[in-house]
Amino acid sequence: MANVGTLNKPVEKEAKPAVNNVKIKDINYSKINQMESFNGFVKKKNTFLFGVTAAFLTLYILLPILAFTPVLQQKWIGNITGVWVYSAALFIMTVVLCMLYTKMAPKFDKMAAEVLAEYERDGGR
Amino acid sequence: MNLVTIGFFLGIVGLTLIVTYIAAKRTSSASDFYTAGGGLKGWQNGFAIAGDYLSAAAFLGVSGAIALTGFDGFFFSVGYVVANLVLLYIIAEPMRNLGRYTLADMLTARFNEKRIRGVAATGTIIIVILYMIAQLVGAGALIKLLFGIDYWMAVLIVGVMMTTYVLFGGMTATSWVQIIKAALLLFGTTLLAFLVFSKFDFSLMKMFDTISAEHGDQFLVPGMKYTSSIDSVSMMMALVLGTSGLPHILMRFFTVKDAKTARASISWTTWITAIFFSLTIFLGFGAMNFVGIDAIKLENAAGNTAAPLLAEFLGGNILLSFICAVAFATILAVVSGLVLTGASAISHDIYGEILNDGKLTEKQQVMAARIGSISIAIVSIILALFAQSLNVSFLVSFAFCIGASANLPVILYTIYWKKFNSNGAVAAIVTGLVSCLVLGAMGPNVWNPVEGAAIFVGEPLVKLSVPAIITIPLGFIAGYLGTVLTQHKVESKKSKEIYQEIRVKANTGVSVSDVSH
Numbered sequence: 001m002a003n004v005g006t007l008n009k010p011v012e013k014e015a016k017p018a019v020n021n022v023k024i025k026d027i028n029y030s031k032i033n034q035m036e037s038f039n040g041f042v043k044k045k046n047t048f049l050f051g052v053t054a055a056f057l058t059l060y061i062l063l064p065i066l067a068f069t070p071v072l073q074q075k076w077i078g079n080i081t082g083v084w085v086y087s088a089a090l091f092i093m094t095v096v097l098c099m100l101y102t103k104m105a106p107k108f109d110k111m112a113a114e115v116l117a118e119y120e121r122d123g124g125r
Numbered sequence: 126m127n128l129v130t131i132g133f134f135l136g137i138v139g140l141t142l143i144v145t146y147i148a149a150k151r152t153s154s155a156s157d158f159y160t161a162g163g164g165l166k167g168w169q170n171g172f173a174i175a176g177d178y179l180s181a182a183a184f185l186g187v188s189g190a191i192a193l194t195g196f197d198g199f200f201f202s203v204g205y206v207v208a209n210l211v212l213l214y215i216i217a218e219p220m221r222n223l224g225r226y227t228l229a230d231m232l233t234a235r236f237n238e239k240r241i242r243g244v245a246a247t248g249t250i251i252i253v254i255l256y257m258i259a260q261l262v263g264a265g266a267l268i269k270l271l272f273g274i275d276y277w278m279a280v281l282i283v284g285v286m287m288t289t290y291v292l293f294g295g296m297t298a299t300s301w302v303q304i305i306k307a308a309l310l311l312f313g314t315t316l317l318a319f320l321v322f323s324k325f326d327f328s329l330m331k332m333f334d335t336i337s338a339e340h341g342d343q344f345l346v347p348g349m350k351y352t353s354s355i356d357s358v359s360m361m362m363a364l365v366l367g368t369s370g371l372p373h374i375l376m377r378f379f380t381v382k383d384a385k386t387a388r389a390s391i392s393w394t395t396w397i398t399a400i401f402f403s404l405t406i407f408l409g410f411g412a413m414n415f416v417g418i419d420a421i422k423l424e425n426a427a428g429n430t431a432a433p434l435l436a437e438f439l440g441g442n443i444l445l446s447f448i449c450a451v452a453f454a455t456i457l458a459v460v461s462g463l464v465l466t467g468a469s470a471i472s473h474d475i476y477g478e479i480l481n482d483g484k485l486t487e488k489q490q491v492m493a494a495r496i497g498s499i500s501i502a503i504v505s506i507i508l509a510l511f512a513q514s515l516n517v518s519f520l521v522s523f524a525f526c527i528g529a530s531a532n533l534p535v536i537l538y539t540i541y542w543k544k545f546n547s548n549g550a551v552a553a554i555v556t557g558l559v560s561c562l563v564l565g566a567m568g569p570n571v572w573n574p575v576e577g578a579a580i581f582v583g584e585p586l587v588k589l590s591v592p593a594i595i596t597i598p599l600g601f602i603a604g605y606l607g608t609v610l611t612q613h614k615v616e617s618k619k620s621k622e623i624y625q626e627i628r629v630k631a632n633t634g635v636s637v638s639d640v641s642h
Contacts, residue, residue: 032625042632053211056207065354068354079336079337084333091203091403094399097210098392102388112632
């Protein structure tokens with residue numbers, strides 16, 4: 001219960017600063033959108049995100065497909081069949097990819113901050 | 126019912142009411158009501174999302190399903206866990222960067238049209254009602270079983286409690302009810318699993334040997350419930366993709382201040398759910414072995430009381446009472462989240478933004494939100510009272526199917542596809558929604574040749590119990606065709622500029638608070 005007292009400090013109603021404390025007013029979005037550094041960053045980020053997503057979805061959907069084949073129905077370790085081992089591997093994959101994302105995300109934050117800093121440096125609009 | 130049971134029960138009620146009382150003092154604006162002022166910390170929101178995930182269906186349903194059908198029940202566990210990754214990798218951060226209170230807010234940040242808001246809100250309300258009926262009917266039956274009170278009384282108690290939390294404490298109270306429930310559930314499950322594991326001398330090999338020798342190898346492979354690959358593939362697709370389209374899950378990302386915290390939230394949720402669903406093996410096998418399949422079926426044919434029965438075997442009346450109280454808290458927390466989400470669609474999207482052009486004062490918005498909460502609660506309670514004798518637990522899988530087929534395509538296109546237009550958005554939502562409802566209504570959950578096995582007697586026209594494998598591609602195709610076929614009719618310069626803004630905001634999180642128009 002101790003935590004209930006600390007929930008939600010009074011919340012500021014004004015617009016909050018953007019990520020990494022970069023404050024920008026009247027942002028020229030189409031200019032940022034055209035910046036080479038921005039497009040490079042988005043491309044890198046999306047390649048990573050969608051690449052990993054495609055990989056884990058493929059591994060995941062193989063479970064209900066392979067689960068009905070003899071491969072995963074066999075006993076692998078003692079009486080433990082392949083389906084359980086494969087499922088356990090999917091659990092481990094989930095936690096590992098979660099940690100990978102947490103590790104990669106600050107790098108993307110940094111790249112985003114650099115893009116915004118460059119935009120500021122060039123005089124905004 | 127005895128004193129220990131009543132004690133735990135009142136403890137839960139008391140604790141949640143105290144939280145609601147404290148939260149009520151902090152709930153004055155619309156932003157407080159819908160998003161707890163955006164002030165939750167990462168771990169808090171992570172526990173709260175886990176609270177939404179781990180419904181009674183997940184706790185009681187999955188452990189019961191494993192106890193009765195072995196590995197087939199465990200498919201759900203795998204689906205719920207991997208679903209976290211979809212949220213984490215491609216949904217959570219852009220969602221936080223673009224939205225305000227609801228899914229419709231996020232979509233209208235790109236397409237500022239009332240029809241977009243209208244279809245998105247309709248989808249939300251349908252998902253909420255389907256999900257809620259399943260939860261309330263399950264809750265009524267469960268409470269009747271656990272505490273021995275009448276079904277209608279049980280539904281009313283749950284109904285009054287959930288309305289109280291939401292009405293007075295808004296999202297702050299709802300979040301804390303979720304957090305408390307997730308912590309209790311995690312503790313209770315760990316305790317049960319530990320006790321089961323100790324009976325197998327802490328040896329996985331011994332546990333599997335026992336199941337194989339005493340109950341048979343068929344419990345160690347799929348095939349007792351799902352006989353074909355295609356049916357289970359379809360169900361698994363709905364689980365992994367549907368989670369990212371469930372409005373009450375998406376809404377939780379607006380309760381934190383920025384994308385970083387949204388990321389931390391789902392990271393917490395991933396750990397919590399991965400631990401919880403690993404433990405369902407011990408609960409399921411424990412119940413199968415120590416309570417016995419016949420004894421479980423005798424209490425409830427679907428196995429929903431397997432976990433409480435296991436608790437009784439392991440720790441007598443005290444543990445049984447504790448687990449029942451945790452189950453009760455679970456139900457309360459999930460339905461409260463649903464009421465709030467339903468209210469956001471009715472009061473914010475339809476009443477506030479569509480009918481009043483977003484011109485309500487802060488006070489009017491909060492009033493509208495409260496009236497919306499009461500309306501959605503009353504409708505759900507009435508529907509649940511009528512649905513008492515029906516087996517409606519499959520409605521949850523319909524909700525996942527609609528989330529995956531109607532909401533996910535439109536979310537992904539809105540964030541990531543430059544050419545996407547509002548006609549495509551309407552086409553995707555309507556096609557996904559209608560195809561799920563129509564194909565679902567023709568499926569084996571609704572039609573069964575054996576009387577009493579489903580709602581109607583007859584041969585199902587669609588063999589899939591969850592039609593996701595057809596409807597998800599339909600939703601994506603409709604969004605694509607709706608866009609390319611009407612391309613020339615849409616003013617392209619303006620929409621290009623808006624997409625540039627969306628793309629910059631989604632990727633950098635710049636000026637989160639002025640996104641909604």
